Amino acid sequence: MFFGRFFATKRLGCVWLTILAVLAAAETLAADRPNVIVMLSDDQGFGDFSHCGNNDIATPNIDSLARDGTFFQNFYVCPVCSPTRAEFLTGRYHLRDGVSGVSSGGERLSLEVKTIADAFCDAGYRTAAFGKWHNGMQPPWHPVCRGFDEFYGFCSGHWGHYFSPPLDHNNTIVQGEGFLADDLTNHAIKFIEDSARESKPFFVYLPFNTPHSPMQVPDRFWQRFADKDLKQLPEGLSADEVLHARAALAMCENLDENVGRVLEKLERLKIQDNTIVVYFCDNGPNGKRFNAGLKGRKGSVDEGGVRSPLFVRWPTSVAAGRTVTTIAGAIDLLPTLAELCSVGLPSQSIDGVSLVPLLTGAPESKAESLPKYDREIFSHWNDRYSVRDTRYRLDANGQLFDLRADPQQKEPVENREEKKRLAEALKRFRNKTEAENLALKQTSAGEGAFRVGDRSHRNTQLPARDANAVGKIKRSNKYPNSSWFTNWVNLDDYIFWEVDVSQAGQFEVDVYYCLDKSDIGVELSLSAGAGSVTAVIDHANESGLIGGAEDRLPRKESLMKAFKPFRLGRISLKEGPQRLKLETRSIPGDRSIDFSTLILTKVAN
Numbered sequence: 001m002f003f004g005r006f007f008a009t010k011r012l013g014c015v016w017l018t019i020l021a022v023l024a025a026a027e028t029l030a031a032d033r034p035n036v037i038v039m040l041s042d043d044q045g046f047g048d049f050s051h052c053g054n055n056d057i058a059t060p061n062i063d064s065l066a067r068d069g070t071f072f073q074n075f076y077v078c079p080v081c082s083p084t085r086a087e088f089l090t091g092r093y094h095l096r097d098g099v100s101g102v103s104s105g106g107e108r109l110s111l112e113v114k115t116i117a118d119a120f121c122d123a124g125y126r127t128a129a130f131g132k133w134h135n136g137m138q139p140p141w142h143p144v145c146r147g148f149d150e151f152y153g154f155c156s157g158h159w160g161h162y163f164s165p166p167l168d169h170n171n172t173i174v175q176g177e178g179f180l181a182d183d184l185t186n187h188a189i190k191f192i193e194d195s196a197r198e199s200k201p202f203f204v205y206l207p208f209n210t211p212h213s214p215m216q217v218p219d220r221f222w223q224r225f226a227d228k229d230l231k232q233l234p235e236g237l238s239a240d241e242v243l244h245a246r247a248a249l250a251m252c253e254n255l256d257e258n259v260g261r262v263l264e265k266l267e268r269l270k271i272q273d274n275t276i277v278v279y280f281c282d283n284g285p286n287g288k289r290f291n292a293g294l295k296g297r298k299g300s301v302d303e304g305g306v307r308s309p310l311f312v313r314w315p316t317s318v319a320a321g322r323t324v325t326t327i328a329g330a331i332d333l334l335p336t337l338a339e340l341c342s343v344g345l346p347s348q349s350i351d352g353v354s355l356v357p358l359l360t361g362a363p364e365s366k367a368e369s370l371p372k373y374d375r376e377i378f379s380h381w382n383d384r385y386s387v388r389d390t391r392y393r394l395d396a397n398g399q400l401f402d403l404r405a406d407p408q409q410k411e412p413v414e415n416r417e418e419k420k421r422l423a424e425a426l427k428r429f430r431n432k433t434e435a436e437n438l439a440l441k442q443t444s445a446g447e448g449a450f451r452v453g454d455r456s457h458r459n460t461q462l463p464a465r466d467a468n469a470v471g472k473i474k475r476s477n478k479y480p481n482s483s484w485f486t487n488w489v490n491l492d493d494y495i496f497w498e499v500d501v502s503q504a505g506q507f508e509v510d511v512y513y514c515l516d517k518s519d520i521g522v523e524l525s526l527s528a529g530a531g532s533v534t535a536v537i538d539h540a541n542e543s544g545l546i547g548g549a550e551d552r553l554p555r556k557e558s559l560m561k562a563f564k565p566f567r568l569g570r571i572s573l574k575e576g577p578q579r580l581k582l583e584t585r586s587i588p589g590d591r592s593i594d595f596s597t598l599i600l601t602k603v604a605n
Contacts (some may be wrong), residue, residue, distance in 0.1 A: 007016065043210075044285065046281070076306050077282055086135055139451065173597075216554055284305040460602075462497050470495075484560075498580075509568070
């Protein structure tokens with residue numbers, strides 16, 4: 001028995017030595033690789049840059065990326081937020097990976113695929129994301145479960161307040177500090193400093209939250225535009241549309257300042273020459289403003305809804321001052337960055353192609369003649385499809401446009417051969433992605449439910465966004481993202497989630513609520529199957545609406561409140577799919593709580 005234990009221990013020691021050797025080798029190899037910073041703006045259009053012809057705005061820091069690096073003029077993303085993020089993260093069209101919406105679980109990226117962060121993490125990089133995630137909240141969809149060592153920001157499709165709001169830090173709710181875009185940049189800079197201090201290569205994903213609404217921006221940026229005569233606005237705008245454009249441009253100048261802060265930090269740390277910097281947008285502009293004459297805006301599958309500038313700077317390897325006209329897309333960033341950094345691709349099939357030949361100095365006329373660039377790029381949203389090749393776009397109405405002669409899509413052309421060719425390519429794309437989506441649904445039972453108690457993380461956040469309400473309970477806004485529930489006046493009313501508990505056990509329950517003093521004594525109960533927990537709320541949390549005072553024009557989304565946690569107690573949950581139900585057992589005053597978020601923390605198995 002002694003010799004058995006000895007040899008078992010020796011074998012185990014050898015395994016650990018092998019693992020440590022592999023990790024050490026990965027760190028040594030990674031040390032010779034460039035750092036990467038990918039910045040992604042939210043609802044910024046192609047025309048929201050001075051580099052792209054907008055004379056009403058100044059974006060010198062972002063423009064410098066074109067001067068010192070390469071600018072892609074025909075770069076394509078998706079019409080809305082979460083699909084673009086999914087395509088960047090995986091190098092695949094979002095339709096293949098279950099991303100079908102922007103809320104209520106439709107934004108979640110399939111667990112069957114690996115992300116760009118997984119690839120860089122496996123290669124020895126420190127990885128972090130700071131900003132708007134929008135590809136799933138509950139573990140294992142949370143960013144810290146998708147290859148990122150650190151996350152600070154929010155997982156929802158939009159956020160209700162931009163000045164010191166509650167945020168998510170590694171799946172724990174914390175309080176933000178200052179204007180959100182500035183706060184995200186502060187955290188990214190600290191991560192960069194820490195990585196440089198440790199002499200470790202880093203991969204930073206900085207998905208900003210602006211200029212997405214609500215239209216909030218610090219005074220010093222707003223004052224530049226509050227009374228400015230904007231020369232390039234479309235004609236016939238309403239007063240609110242003009243205000244929206246002013247606020248969006250002010251937010252874009254704030255973004256430019258934050259890009260400048262990141263670039264300045266790289267120079268101070270003397271790592272600018274070994275850092276790849278990427279900047280692009282997630283869709284077309286979120287309002288009527290200058291967009292370089294392109295047809296459509298956010299939500300459209302025309303040029304104005306899916307065309308974004310792409311800026312790539314790497315002083316030692318990427319050509320400076322070059323404009324590339326070859327078509328490219330968000331699906332190309334993963335294979336491109338992986339090749340530039342000698343990082344292995346994830347095991348799944350990739351739709352994108354590497355853009356390295358277009359970046360590293362070869363004449364574009366020669367590089368773009370490579371067979372891999374003679375292709376189609378597909379766009380989809382809300383059952384509308386279009387397809388773009390090197391010359392034409394076939395739009396959602398079946399009209400063909402020659403974008404070399406007519407980049408603004410003003411006049412369709414009659415070319416039956418080209419129209420037929422693109423229509424057939426689009427049909428093949430739809431058939432392929434729809435079949436893959438069906439197969440994904442059949443092999444991913446339970447992914448429609450919201451996961452609770454995943455083994456990778458103790459905490460599970462269940463916001464109002466992901467819940468349903470019965471009775472007279474009302475959502476604070478028709479847009480679920482960043483909403484909350486109110487008007488809870490009847491004992492028969494309740495809130496529920498369809499969940500899938502990964503592992504049976506006990507969970508501490510915290511409810512984020514608001515309650516007037518006159519309504520103290522509300523008795524809440526959370527139940528699922530035979531498990532339940534009940535408690536009486538014995539202290540108030542009074543809060544008015546937050547956010548309106550900082551808005552530059554009336555918003556469409558929900559205003560917020562200052563929700564605080566109440567410890568409801570401990571509940572036992574069985575494993576598997578079930579309905580989690582939050583009820584009120586007594587309402588001594590006029591109403592029950594206003595509800596924001598439920599937190600379940602695993603404490604025992």
